[in-house]
Amino acid sequence: xxxxxxxxxxxxxxxxxxxxxxxxxxxxxxxxxxxxxxxxxxxxxxxxxxxxxxxxxxxxxxxxxxxxxxxxxxxxxxxxxxxxxxxxxxxxxxxxxxxxxxxxxxxxxxxxxxxxxxxxxxxxxxxxxxxxxxxxxxxxxxxxxxxxxxxxxxxxxxxxxxxxxxxxxxxxxxxxxxxxxxxxxxxxxxxxxxxxxxxxxxxxxxxxxxxxxxxxxxxxxxxxxxxxxxxxxxxxxxxxxxxxxxxxxxxxxxxxxxxxxxxxxxxxxxxxxxxxxxxxxxxxxxxxxxxxxxxxxxxxxxxxxxxxxxxxxxxxxxxxxxxxxxxxxxxxxxxxxxxxxxxxxxxxxxxxxxxxxxxxxxxxxxxxxxxxxxxxxxxxxxxxxxxxxxxxxxxxxxxxxxxxxxxxxxxxxxxxxxxxxxxxxxxxxxxxxxxxxxxxxxxxxxxxxxxxxxxxxxxxxxxxxxxxxxxxxxxxxxxxxxxxxxxxxxxxxxxxxxxxxxxxxxxxxxxxxxxxxxxxxxxxxxxxxxxxxxxxxxxxxxxxxxxxxxxxxxxxxxxxxxxxxxxxxxx
Numbered sequence: 001x002x003x004x005x006x007x008x009x010x011x012x013x014x015x016x017x018x019x020x021x022x023x024x025x026x027x028x029x030x031x032x033x034x035x036x037x038x039x040x041x042x043x044x045x046x047x048x049x050x051x052x053x054x055x056x057x058x059x060x061x062x063x064x065x066x067x068x069x070x071x072x073x074x075x076x077x078x079x080x081x082x083x084x085x086x087x088x089x090x091x092x093x094x095x096x097x098x099x100x101x102x103x104x105x106x107x108x109x110x111x112x113x114x115x116x117x118x119x120x121x122x123x124x125x126x127x128x129x130x131x132x133x134x135x136x137x138x139x140x141x142x143x144x145x146x147x148x149x150x151x152x153x154x155x156x157x158x159x160x161x162x163x164x165x166x167x168x169x170x171x172x173x174x175x176x177x178x179x180x181x182x183x184x185x186x187x188x189x190x191x192x193x194x195x196x197x198x199x200x201x202x203x204x205x206x207x208x209x210x211x212x213x214x215x216x217x218x219x220x221x222x223x224x225x226x227x228x229x230x231x232x233x234x235x236x237x238x239x240x241x242x243x244x245x246x247x248x249x250x251x252x253x254x255x256x257x258x259x260x261x262x263x264x265x266x267x268x269x270x271x272x273x274x275x276x277x278x279x280x281x282x283x284x285x286x287x288x289x290x291x292x293x294x295x296x297x298x299x300x301x302x303x304x305x306x307x308x309x310x311x312x313x314x315x316x317x318x319x320x321x322x323x324x325x326x327x328x329x330x331x332x333x334x335x336x337x338x339x340x341x342x343x344x345x346x347x348x349x350x351x352x353x354x355x356x357x358x359x360x361x362x363x364x365x366x367x368x369x370x371x372x373x374x375x376x377x378x379x380x381x382x383x384x385x386x387x388x389x390x391x392x393x394x395x396x397x398x399x400x401x402x403x404x405x406x407x408x409x410x411x412x413x414x415x416x417x418x419x420x421x422x423x424x425x426x427x428x429x430x431x432x433x434x435x436x437x438x439x440x441x442x443x444x445x446x447x448x449x450x451x452x453x454x455x456x457x458x459x460x461x462x463x464x465x466x467x468x469x470x471x472x473x474x475x476x477x478x479x480x481x482x483x484x485x486x487x488x489x490x491x492x493x494x495x496x497x498x499x500x501x502x503x504x505x506x507x508x509x510x511x512x513x514x515x516x517x518x519x520x521x522x523x524x525x526x527x528x529x530x531x532x533x534x535x536x537x538x539x540x541x542x543x544x545x546x547x548x549x550x551x552x553x554x555x556x557x558x559x560x561x562x563x564x565x566x567x568x569x570x571x
Contacts, residue, residue: 003383015126019109022133025388026102030143033390033415035095037440040420041532042341043145044079049073050145051092051483053084070237074245077234078186079104079150092484098145104153105142108135111347116317118163121360123373128356130459131286131376134351134384137278137414141342144416148342151188154180155346158198159325163318168206168223170214178200178223180228189242189342195335197328199224201321208315258260267334273405274339279348281402281410282379290355293362294323319357323352390434397432424471424530425560442559443472447481450564453554454521459571463491465516467524467541469532473558493519495541497534507544509535520571522550525564542567 015452039047056068069081083097088094112132116125131519132138141148158180165173184191193280206220207213235242262270276284301310314320329347333339386394395413402408414422414432422431426443427441429436450473454464466475482490493515500506500514510516522545526538542565550567 003060004462011123011126015113015129018130019106019133022384023102023106026105026139026142027099029388029415030095030098033434034098034143034417035093036437037095037435038417038421038426038443039094039145039473039477039480040417041471041474041476042419044474045075046145046147046479047083047094047097048085048476048480048483049075049077049080050083050097051094051480052489053081054087054092055483055486057084057088070234070471072241072242073238074189075188076147076151076188078183079145079147082150083145094145094480098143098519101145101149102142103125104150105133105138105151108149108156108349111153111160112353115156115160115163115318115350116353116357119357121357123369124353124357124360127360127373127376128353130380131283131356132354134380135283135352136383136387137335137342137345138278138348139384140416141345146341146416147188148345151184151191152345154187154347155191155198156349158184159322159350162198162202162205165219167209167316168202168219169212171219174223177228178226179230181223182227182232185231185242186234189246190340191346192242192246193332194325194329194346195227195334198324200328201324204315204324205318205321208312209321239468261337264334267337268331270439271330271334271339275344276402276405276408278342278344280383280412281400281408282383283352285402286359286376286379287351287355290358291351294354294358297361299357308356310444319354322354326351326354369540383411383533386411387415388413390414390418395433420471426472426530439559444481446473446556446558446564447477449556450478450523450566451481451485453556453566454523457521457553457566457568458490459520461491461517461518461520461571462488463493463519463521465511465519465522466492466494467522467545468536469494469497470525470530470558471532472530491518495536497536502534502537502540504540504544504547507541508547511544511548512552518571520569522567522569523564524567525558525562527562529560529562530558 025081052071053065055070057065061065065084069077069084079100082100086096086100087093104554109132111128113129114123116128119125134154136508138149158177158556161173161177164170165177168174180425184195202220202223206216209216212310256540275287279287301314304310326347333343333347356376360369362368386392386396386398389395390413392413394411397412399407400410412432418427418432418434421427421435427433427435427439429439456466464478466478475494479490479492495507495510495516500510511519511522516522524538524542524545528535545567549569551569552565553568554566555563556566
């Protein structure tokens with residue numbers, strides 16, 4: 001009953017206090033559990049970009065830094081660029097780079113609070129912010145160096161600016177909307193798929209009221225020009241690389257690595273399962289109940305006698321652009337075979353707001369509102385407490401039965417890297433917990449030893465081919481190791497089984513005319529432990545290597561016992 005007597009300002013104070021504690025907990029978690037540890041294959045690539053940007057600034061100031069940020073790449077530059085600026089003050093301490101996604105998560109929570117304030121329903125802003133802040137996927141990816149959370153922040157801030165523009169009546173806010181829309185692909189290229197959804201949402205919202213419609217649409221067009229100009233600052237030079245990457249991984253041959261080929265209906269069902277898997281059952285239940293209620297409320301009002309008046313009012317409501325964005329973005333994600341790494345992240349804050357709004361909107365009864373606020377606060381704490389400390393007993397994964405879905409995860413304190421290490425058999429001591437420091441050091445050392453061994457063999461091309469695809473020992477981890485030494489970049493090529501096929505001819509083509517054609521050094525390793533599927537046929541790779549002039553030069557050993565052969569050929 002405390003919430004019943006809680007003054008409005010006190011509720012804001014409690015939320016602010018929670019956010020301070022929340023940031024402090026996450027700062028400590030990153031420092032304790034990510035510092036001096038391992039990074040997954042994507043994190044390694046993005047951190048490599050950040051370290052290159054940092055050394056460019058050190059060696060040539062702002063001009064060389066800008067040149068490095070704009071260098072040809074299919075990966076979005078924003079997160080790595082911001083991390084490199086942080087490194088100017090801290091040095092290239094990799095774990096400190098993760099503070100960029102954490103700050104982006106905080107920006108997302110604050111943005112959703114101010115979006116929810118437009119609903120004019122008591123407690124919705126504070127509870128929406130709380131539920132978003134404790135969503136497992138958002139917490140976990142704010143503790144990893146991925147692009148998901150910065151992209152989520154840009155998307156949520158774009159929605160906030162659109163709503164605060166009051167249907168494009170306010171110039172500063174509608175221009176800010178265009179800026180954040182343009183920033184989205186600079187934060188993560190896959191958000192390009194969401195931009196048409198935002199455009200549709202904005203057009204309906206802005207064009208709905210009849211008065212001064214053309215003037216408002218004109219301002220929206222100006223916002224579109226700002227978005228285009230912002231995105232063009234990077235896409236002008238890198239658009240072709242981004243297009244090749246998106247069509248290859250989103251709908252092309254490489255998409256098969258990231259999701260099964262399904263009919264559209266089955267893909268929608270699979271997307272719902274992904275929501276459950278990534279936000280866990282408590283938040284999934286909240287979202288499911290809220291979206292169901294919002295659909296029922298929509299049809300209830302649609303069937304009323306004065307539905308034309310209601311439709312005009314609804315189209316002008318801030319709920320409308322949020323709803324349009326969520327629905328169409330969800331369908332866009334369902335259309336691709338590649339469901340990606342936290343691709344759903346930008347959808348979660350607006351979806352959670354809609355769900356929270358609908359649940360509170362169901363009844364104006366004061367006691368009902370208190371009960372809902374209490375229940376959602378309990379769910380939020382149930383989800384977040386296990387994520388406070390990885391070594392606590394509460395961090396252990398809990399699974400229970402959920403109707404229609406079977407046994408599912410309800411809570412889990414493991415982060416993305418702990419799940420990654422467990423999935424690939426890297427942490428065999430205590431899967432899901434912190435990797436023993438000596439094991440992390442051993443994997444970092446194999447990258448150091450490899451770099452030392454291949455440096456005299458690389459030749460002028462500095463091209464190295466990887467004939468295997470290990471989770472923590474690959475082109476990106478080796479490239480990151482090289483970048484941390486401040487050395488000239490390596491040209492790294494990793495075999496792609498879906499492109500080469502499992503044949504000597506395919507591997508031979510890779511060595512002769514493919515990406516590995518200029519390689520003077522090859523690394524091969526038989527075995528499947530710690531490998532990404534589909535697996536490589538090492539015997540055929542080595543046979544093809546010998547056919548193209550490679551000879552074995554040295555052997556190293558991975559911490560998991562697998563042998564690594566270093567091959568060389570004249571260059």
